[in-house]
Amino acid sequence: MFLAWNEIKRNKLKFSLIICILILISYLLFLLSGLAKGLINMNTEGIKKWNADAIVMNKDANQTVAQSIVDKDKVDGKYKKQATLKQTGVIASNGKDEENALMFGTEQPSFLVPKIVKGHKVHKDKEVMIDQSLANKGFKVGDQLSLSQSDVKLKVVGVTESAKYNASPVIFANNQTVAKVNPQLQGDKVNAVVVKDKKWKDKSLDSKLEAVSMDNFIEQLPGYKPQNLTLNFMITFLFIISATVIGVFLYVMTLQKKQLFGVLKAQGFTNGYLSKVVLSQTFILALIGTVIGFGLTLLTSEFLPDAVPIKLDLLTLLLFGVALIVISLLGSVFSILSIRKIDPLKAIG
Known part of the structure; x- marks a missing residue:
């Protein structure tokens, strides 16, 4: 962790750019989550207050x-x-x-x-x-x-x-x-x-009538299902894009430090230790980017007009934040694999 943080402090500009990317990704992800919740709430707010079966x-x-x-x-x-x-x-x-x-x-x-x-x-x-x-x-x-x-x-x-x-x-x-x-x-x-x-299914009705559970009724509301599927696909693809972008950035940085890793290996640093350094560095960057993105989302929600249907659920945002950090760590796998393939003698030249 010390080596990872020390490198971040020494290369502020380079790592600031990565943090900015993570901030924008998390900011967009949290806003999309809030908009998805807000649109769902617009459709179902009154229905859910019935607490009906x-x-x-x-x-x-x-x-x-x-x-x-x-x-x-x-x-x-x-x-x-x-x-x-x-x-x-x-x-x-x-x-x-x-x-x-x-x-x-x-x-x-x-x-x-x-x-x-x-x-x-x-x-x-x-x-x-x-x-x-x-x-x-x-x-x-x-x-x-x-x-x-x-x-x-x-x-x-x-x-x-x-x-x-x-x-x-x-x-x-x-x-x-x-x-x-x-x-x-x-x-x-x-x-x-x-x-x-609770036993509504056991009741018999006239042949011209039907009883429908509230969950099924909500699913059949006009536009409800396509709208939710669209937003969920957007959020899913954003997670995939996040992993790809973070993975590419970290991989390029690893290639740039190939000679450095070769020197460290020659001095006795193991692949396991260097992998932990990369994971620690990724965790720090993802945590900073996610926290700032979360703060910007909360700030933005205070200034959005009432016409924008946004509803921030803290538990959902927390889960998405954790998922984004985990995905960032998974994105660093390519960097770890490339470190393992570095030959100290060839890297030093």
């Missing part, structure tokens, strides 16, 4: 809530705990701002509605609660909302925790209000029934 929809709806129509009485009483869901897309305006959103009609109270952070829950028709993501865009308690596809006027009485569904902000209302906005959802007609029951 399954969702009941029409079989012909292709596991899409908006395309499903279910008679509530065909599901009533079958599960330990359940909540009906009416969903319709709206374009809401408060006179100043206009946003695409989803309106959820729920029974009051319902576990589909997240924690209220401001105002109060819905008490009557034409009252609604908005989630925090809409509040961040200029909507507030007391606003009168007009809808592009309906003459119904809505009053905002509360703000809930952020509860985005498939990347859309959510407006919560009672079933009667949603029925006025979307006449297809009158009476006992609902889009889906969300279930909290």
Whole structure:
């Protein structure tokens, strides 16, 4: 370790360039990880807050809530705990701002509605609660909302925790209000029934209905799977590129020091010792680069606008950081193999 660190101090410029490469790689890797988490969160934030086990929809709806129509009485009483869901897309305006959103009609109270952070829950028709993501865009308690596809006027009485569904902000209302906005959802007609029951698979349903686990339901959200696969491939290829770049840099440096290693071997230094020196040097460089990249990622996340969906998970970042250091060490294998092949007499010349 002493020899490795001593060489780094004596050749600051050369090793600083390698550290800069590692900083950029780790910075990009951590940012991609945060963006991947952020995009997943945009799609599933509201769904995960339900803490549900399954969702009941029409079989012909292709596991899409908006395309499903279910008679509530065909599901009533079958599960330990359940909540009906009416969903319709709206374009809401408060006179100043206009946003695409989803309106959820729920029974009051319902576990589909997240924690209220401001105002109060819905008490009557034409009252609604908005989630925090809409509040961040200029909507507030007391606003009168007009809808592009309906003459119904809505009053905002509360703000809930952020509860985005498939990347859309959510407006919560009672079933009667949603029925006025979307006449297809009158009476006992609902889009889906969300279930909290560990034994949901044991319940029999009408032949026209199906119960789907929440994990499978999330997987079928429009764009969810392709988006995640794309980002995961990008992260995987970045790991591969990282190993290649680091390996090439270290290999070139080893070739440049071929004569030095020959002298050290002639003085009695073993292949094992020199291999440890290279590994120690790689570890120090990778650690410095990863730590600085991590710090830059945290700093960047503080200045990104709300429109950028970034969510940093410290455990994931820690695992990626460790993986990057391990990959850097694996990249130094070529250097170690080349050291073993150095003939002291030929290297000295």
